[in-house]
Amino acid sequence: MIGDGAGEIDPEDLDLPLDDTGDDDEETFTELLDFVEEELSFATSHYNDSYLDRRVSSRMRRTQCDSYESYFELLRREPAEQEALLEALSINVTGFFRNPDVWEGIRTVLRRLSGNGPVRVWSAACADGREPYSLAMLAHDDPEIDESSVYVLGTDISRPALETAREGVYEESRTIDLDEQLSFLDDYQRYVDIDGRRYRIADDVRTNVRFQRHDLINDEPKSGFDLVVCRNLFIYIDNAYKRSMLETIARSLRSSGYLVIGKAETIPPNLQSAFAVREARLRIYQRAEPAATDY
Numbered sequence: 001m002i003g004d005g006a007g008e009i010d011p012e013d014l015d016l017p018l019d020d021t022g023d024d025d026e027e028t029f030t031e032l033l034d035f036v037e038e039e040l041s042f043a044t045s046h047y048n049d050s051y052l053d054r055r056v057s058s059r060m061r062r063t064q065c066d067s068y069e070s071y072f073e074l075l076r077r078e079p080a081e082q083e084a085l086l087e088a089l090s091i092n093v094t095g096f097f098r099n100p101d102v103w104e105g106i107r108t109v110l111r112r113l114s115g116n117g118p119v120r121v122w123s124a125a126c127a128d129g130r131e132p133y134s135l136a137m138l139a140h141d142d143p144e145i146d147e148s149s150v151y152v153l154g155t156d157i158s159r160p161a162l163e164t165a166r167e168g169v170y171e172e173s174r175t176i177d178l179d180e181q182l183s184f185l186d187d188y189q190r191y192v193d194i195d196g197r198r199y200r201i202a203d204d205v206r207t208n209v210r211f212q213r214h215d216l217i218n219d220e221p222k223s224g225f226d227l228v229v230c231r232n233l234f235i236y237i238d239n240a241y242k243r244s245m246l247e248t249i250a251r252s253l254r255s256s257g258y259l260v261i262g263k264a265e266t267i268p269p270n271l272q273s274a275f276a277v278r279e280a281r282l283r284i285y286q287r288a289e290p291a292a293t294d295y
Contacts, residue, residue: 028068032056032075042086042157043217046241055088090158094127095176096134097184098231099263105282106229107138107145109258113226114145122252124216124230126154129165129209130181131229136205137191148208153222155214165211168201217241221251228253231283232262242268250274250287259285 033044033052044052056071063081065071075081097103113119123132132154139147156162164170172178178199182188193200214222216233228249234242246267249259259275261267261283267275275285 025068028072029053029056032068032072035072035076036085036089040082040086041218042089043215044089046217046237046245047089048236048238051236052089056085059085059088087158087160090127090156090161094130096130096178096181097138098131098181100184102231102260102263102282102284103134103138103184105279105284106135106227106260107142109227109260109284110135110139110150111142111144113258114139114149117149119150119227120225121150121152121227121229122222122225123152123154124214124228124249125233126156126161126165126211127158128161128170129154129168129211130170131231132165132209132211133168133201133205134184135229136209137185137188140191140205141185141187150208152209153225154209154211155216156211157213157215159213162211162213168206170199172197172199216245216248219248221248223252224254225252225257226254227258227260229260231260232265234261234265239268243271246271246274253287255287257287259287261285 036042037044056068059081060066060068060071062084063071063074065074075085110119110121121132121135123135126132132152135152136147136150139145139150154162154165156165170178182192182199185191191202191205193202216230230249234245237245250271253259258278263281263283265283267285274288276288278284278286
């Protein structure tokens with residue numbers, strides 16, 4: 001799943017779905033999705049069909065399968081392809097300090113929370129960990145925030161992404177400028193050890209950051225969080241399932257806790273009573289007191 005940033009598209013999504021070949025092909029695609037949900041435990045029914053089709057079509061191209069039927073046959077017999085498809089379905093686009101204006105809003109929230117005891121932050125669908133580390137670096141960098149009291153949990157459904165997150169090592173490439181991403185902070189090199197194009201998160205930043213696997217769709221809520229950051233996930237989710245996921249987040253927040261979602265996302269009308277708008281443009285909400293007994 002994704003971590004952060006709104007309105008930005010995963011490069012995988014630039015792949016267009018394969019042309020339909022008729023009702024039989026559509027039926028096979030449905031059977032393939034059922035297999036992924038029932039046998040591989042990935043909740044395809046919660047995601048937009050267009051998103052699923054783009055990801056499956058991308059794997060078909062990479063495996064040189066020319067039909068859903070041939071790809072489905074490959075998928076059933078090859079555990080390695082099952083893992084590859086699950087990884088492709090996980091929304092793993094992320095970056096350090098994406099959408100700087102939103103991070104200024106997050107800074108304000110952390111300042112409000114700091115000084116009143118431990119501050120527990122959940123970065124849900126954090127991909128490879130850059131958002132949780134951004135939160136920790138921001139806490140270290142801002143003199144109005146007590147970084148020792150800020151505890152960050154990053155979760156995702158992708159095990160490979162979580163392995164990268166725990167290592168805290170990121171490689172710059174022709175398409176990823178880590179220096180530009182990190183320049184949100186004036187002196188980010190205090191928090192990152194740089195060796196050529198290799199960036200390693202410093203140990204003191206990593207101290208209060210933990211990672212674990214969590215499926216926001218199927219797993220139970222957390223509890224006791226002051227801030228949940230879940231950005232650019234809901235744009236991929238079918239409308240029928242957004243409510244249950246946001247209810248999971250609501251249950252995970254303390255009374256008056258904060259929620260930050262992607263700038264292209266909104267709280268559904270049937271849940272607006274659970275969250276008060278604090279910064280509409282930045283999509284920053286606060287858990288509404290009257291709704292605390294609803295869940």
